[in-house]
Amino acid sequence: MDIPVRIPRSCIDVNQCEDDFVQRPTLKRIFHFSKETIAELKAKANTEIGTDKISSLQALLSHIWRSVIRNRSFEPNEETKYRIVVGARQRCRELSENYFGNAILGTFVGMKAKELMEQGIGNPAWRLNREIAAMTGERLKKFLESGPASPEFITLRSGDALITTSPPRFDMYGTDFGWRKPVAVRSGSSSKIDGMLTLFAGAEAGSVDVTPYI
Template identity: 45%
Template structure:
């Protein structure tokens, strides 16, 4: 594989949005099941997953609370796991990262005019459209022209007319099954790395079947979401906003 040390910077990349706040929204198993049922019923399907319905609920809330122009595009970039998409699938023993980002896009007007089910099915179809052949092509292209990213934001196309969100991690990780000698964990957080406006991390909640969304957004958007009745109706609990600079200090 062609490689050059000049492609790797020895400089520490600082987060881009130091004025962002972070908050964790906790969704119970019952609330998630309700969103999933509602999304599938609206579209007459059973293909929408619990996480896709929850992402759609979140995507629409950020759009609504961000007070965007109707023609602004809001891109919801999802880190998709490739283990089962490859043929043959990767073995469970494979320890490396296996993911690819796909962007689900909509104008603010279109996203809010349609319901939860439309947004969830849009996410579902975009993820399903990622084929094994496309993944293999991406890997071959990378070998021919390796790209070392300095931060997660550098992997997101930017535009003055586009608002970009990036969601990663997974609610399937068995984070609460680890005991390092202090007993069962009480919470999981991602730390200060790769935090910027629009970054979302998904973790399993402490209770079985629940999910936590760790959200980093501009203060005005995050405060508006906490006061948005439609969004908060599905939220079981949420943490107080964490000032971004204090996260860096931690």
């Protein structure tokens, strides 16, 4: 693999992409999901599909996805996407334990609004589950090998997609830098993108705070 990866200027049409760099104003809201509520969503999603493989996070993301699309009044046959970022560290055997930095790869699940609304939270949660399971070490390796040869820019059209990049696994409220424990956790300016959902572990054990930008 040639390092660094150099992208020819012919691959970048600045005039065509100019509008994509102008983000419209977004609104920020904080939603708190208790441990009990998340457990209910997980049980419901697994019951609808007849499995026990759907995780709490997948059930929660499915519920949020359906809620956002319903409130945005999508046309029944309009396509909507949920983009997720999958960790590669535990999937790539070639990756050294001493590797420092992010090891991630994005993927997405697409559904028509009608399907999303009519099939409960189980079906979209199961699709998220299957797509994550398909992110094997071999698939990640192929992406790394083909990426430098055919670089691709991922864009999200405003309003038609959601994206989550932060798992609520880190104990944010347990961090103390010498100013005592935090009373609230919020995301920075880099996350203020239409459709971005930032998740943090809540102050209560097992709870999750969701910050959507819409």
